[in-house]
Amino acid sequence: MKAITEILNKKVSVFPDANIVNRCITTTVGEWLNGCKNPKNKNLMPLVEQIRQTTDKKEKSVLKLKLPGVTMAAELTTRAKNVPLEKKIIERSGLLCFDIDDQDNPGLKPIEIREKLSLCTNVIFAALSVSGKGVWGLVEMQYPEKIKQHFEQLKIDFQALGIKLDTSKGGNPTDLRFYSYDPDAYFCEQYKNYDRLPQPKPQPKQPKYKTTTNGSDPIKIAIDKINSAPDGEKHRELLKAAKLLGGYVGSGSISYQEAETALFAAISSRDIQSTTTAQHTIRDGLNYGMNEPIYPEIKEFKPPVKKLDPLLEYFKNLNVDSFQDTIVVDGLPLKDCIDTWIKEGDRLSLQALQIELKKQPTIPGLSLSAPNSPFGGAVFINNKIL
Structure with missing residues (x-):
């Protein structure tokens, strides 16, 4: 379990309203979440109450656009559509926001949903949405760069609990979360990272692939590369080892977490300047290698010779x-x-x-x-x- 204090100082971006994409301020996760329970800006309260009392959908949508919003998954420079994603992001926070709408979950009251979420060890924060009829929540991902994959699996896991997530947003680090007030919001003290990803799809029957013929343990080969790397070459050999194991991850021979854990343990035993850099190198190599799967050699099947009675x-x-x-x-x-x-x-x-x-x-x-x-x-x- 992780203490909530580990994420409170992560930086996120706040935009004055949904129409402003190039001007934002930086705040921390802790400041935003605490502001949802105990707002410092009292001017937001009348607007939130007006939205919750409005029955006209069009008017409600117009009013929501006047609220400030936060990009909880990352600190950004801009939300402009013509800017490439990698240039928008200053740093990922590793957090993922999800929405639960009342129309997708008939028979479930928002307060009941919030209580259900408070029982999930992965959920960090759960509060009523700005309309007061839905709920939004927050988890921390194991692999921030895989936000889309994490979100796909999160939808499956919540569906198993009888809760359907809003599919329109959650898988993009630039998704905007409107400010919402809920003095009774759930705010955990300890939580677990959400590490689940979708299972790989079955491979085609006749794929083009690399093969390995020596039958050796790929993890052992990768670790040996790292252990034998001379000073000055450790980063290069780590990247090679990660690409190698990425190929086996891509074929489903080993899991992503198994490969990442083995590589990080091996490089951590060496004298390195930065474990953070090593982690980035490992993930870059694994992700690259997964695009070129390595499958075990397919040997020709020879049926056993049937002996005559x-x-x-x-x-x-x-x-x-x-x-x-x-x-x-x-x-x-x-x-x-x-x-x-x-x-x-x-x-x-x-x-x-x-x-x-x-x-x-x-x-x-x-x-x-x-x-x-x-x-x-x-x-x-x-x-x-x-």
Whole structure:
């Protein structure tokens, strides 16, 4: 569990209203969340109350646009659409906001939803939305750069709890969260990072891929690269090792967390200047390698050679015509009976006949009773049972 104090000083951006995209101020997570429970700016209270009392949807939307909003997932320079995402972001906070609307969850009251969220160890904050009819919440992600994937899995996990999230926002670090007042908002003291990601989709039947043929443990190979890297080359070898394991993560052979943990443990045992830089290097390498999956070598399947039943082989190779005397079984030529017994799998008669034929190659007056007769496939010579 992590203490809430670990995230309170993270920086986020506040925009005066939704229409302003190029002018913002920086605040901390703690200041914004505390302001939602105990607002310093009392001028916002009448506007929030007006929104909650308004029944006209269009008027409500117009009023909401006058409220300040925060980008809880990152500190930004701008929200302008024509600016690339990487240039908008100063630093990611690792936080993810989610919305729960009343129309998507009939039968659930906002206060009940807020209470449910307070029981989730991943939820940091839960409060009524600006309309008072919905709820918004906050979690900290294990992998901030995977906000979209985390949000997709979060929707699945909440659906399992009987709660449907608003899908229109939550997966983008520039999503704006309007100010909302809730003096009874849930604010945790300890929480767990949300580390769940969607399961990888099944690979196509005939993908183009790299293969590995030596059968060695890829994690051991990666760790050996890091351990043997000379000073001055540790960063380069760490990146190579991360790209290698990223390939195996991409194929589903190992998990992202397993690879990341192993790499970080290995590089941490070396004398390095910055663990933060090492973490970035690991994630960059893993993400790059995942684009080029490495699959185990597919070996040609060779079916096992089926051994012929020794008893059947004996009779298939038996030259019945070489017998000097006519041998009959229940009045039928021996050859016809052998073919029938082989076809029907009548091992009882075959075994009995094999025993007698092995005793002496030519047996005058040899005969067999049928397997279903009272004699049960017994061998006869000159009408005497053997």
